[in-house]
Amino acid sequence: DAKTTQPNSMxxxxxxxxxxxxxxSTISGTDYIHWYxxxxxQGPEYVIHGLTSNVNNRMASLAIAEDRKSSTLIxxxxxxxxxxxxxxxxxxxNAGGTSYGKLTFGQxxxxxxxx
Amino acid sequence: xxxxxxxxSHQVTQMGQEVILRCVPISNHLYFYWYRQILxxxxxxxxxxxxxxxxxxxxxxxxxxxxxxxxxxxxxxKIRSTKLEDSAMYFxxxxxxxxxxxxxFGEGSRLTVL
Numbered sequence: 325d326a327k328t329t330q331p332n333s334m335x336x337x338x339x340x341x342x343x344x345x346x347x348x349s350t351i352s353g354t355d356y357i358h359w360y361x362x363x364x365x366q367g368p369e370y371v372i373h374g375l376t377s378n379v380n381n382r383m384a385s386l387a388i389a390e391d392r393k394s395s396t397l398i399x400x401x402x403x404x405x406x407x408x409x410x411x412x413x414x415x416x417x418n419a420g421g422t423s424y425g426k427l428t429f430g431q432x433x434x435x436x437x438x439x
Numbered sequence: 440x441x442x443x444x445x446x447x448s449h450q451v452t453q454m455g456q457e458v459i460l461r462c463v464p465i466s467n468h469l470y471f472y473w474y475r476q477i478l479x480x481x482x483x484x485x486x487x488x489x490x491x492x493x494x495x496x497x498x499x500x501x502x503x504x505x506x507x508x509x510x511x512x513x514x515x516x517k518i519r520s521t522k523l524e525d526s527a528m529y530f531x532x533x534x535x536x537x538x539x540x541x542x543x544f545g546e547g548s549r550l551t552v553l
Contacts, residue, residue, distance in 0.1 A: 367530045367544030425472050425534055425542050429482040
C-alpha cells in the first residue's frame with residue numbers, strides 16, 4: 325500500500341476549525357483516501373473517504389489536492405469529543421471483496437482539543 | 440444505530456491457556472475482520488473472513504489463531520495457547536458493501552496474558 329505521512333500531534337480550541345493534513349505523494353490513480361479516527365479506549369471509527377473531489381458529510385469535510393498528493397480533513401467546529409487519533413489511509417479502488425476492509429493504519433495524528 | 444459488539448471487554452489469562460474472543464457483527468454484514476492493537480502501537484490487521492472461510496491473513500495470524508462463525512451471528516477469534524506477546528486490544532470489524540463502504544469496528548476486547 326502507498327504510504328501516508330501525518331503530523332504526530334495537533335492542538336485546537338473548542339469550537340474552532342481544525343485542519344488535519346496528510347501527505348501521500350506515492351498515491352496511485354486508483355487509491356481512495358480514507359480517514360478513520362480512534363477515540364480513547366474505543367475502536368476505530370470511519371470518518372470520511374474520497375477519490376478526487378472534495379467530500380462533505382455530517383462529521384467532516386475532506387479536501388483533496390488537485391494532484392492528489394495530499395489531503396486535509398477538516399473538522400468545522402471542534403468539540404471535546406473530537407479529541408482522538410486521526411488516521412489517513414489509502415485503499416486501492418480495485419481491492420474488492422474482503423481486501424477492501426484490510427486497512428493499514430499508521431501512527432496517525434493525535435488531536436487535542438482544549439476547552 | 441446498529442453496532443458491532445464484542446465480549447468480553449477484558450480478559451485476563453495465564454500464558455498457555457486458550458482464549459476465545461467473541462464478536463457479533465452488524466446483522467446484514469457479509470465481511471468480517473479481526474484487528475489488534477498492542478498498547479501504544481499501531482492497529483494491525485489480523486484476518487478477514489467471508490462466506491465462511493478466511494480470505495486473507497497477516498503474518499501475525501499463525502497456527503495459534505483461528506476464526507469461525509459458528510451460528511450465523513457470532514464471529515469468534517480463538518488463540519489456542521496464549522503468549523505474553525498476545526496481550527493487546529482485539530477489535531472485530533464488519534462491513535456490508537463488497538466494493539466500498541466503511542468498516543464498522545467494535546469497542547474491542549482487552550486481553551492480558553500473565
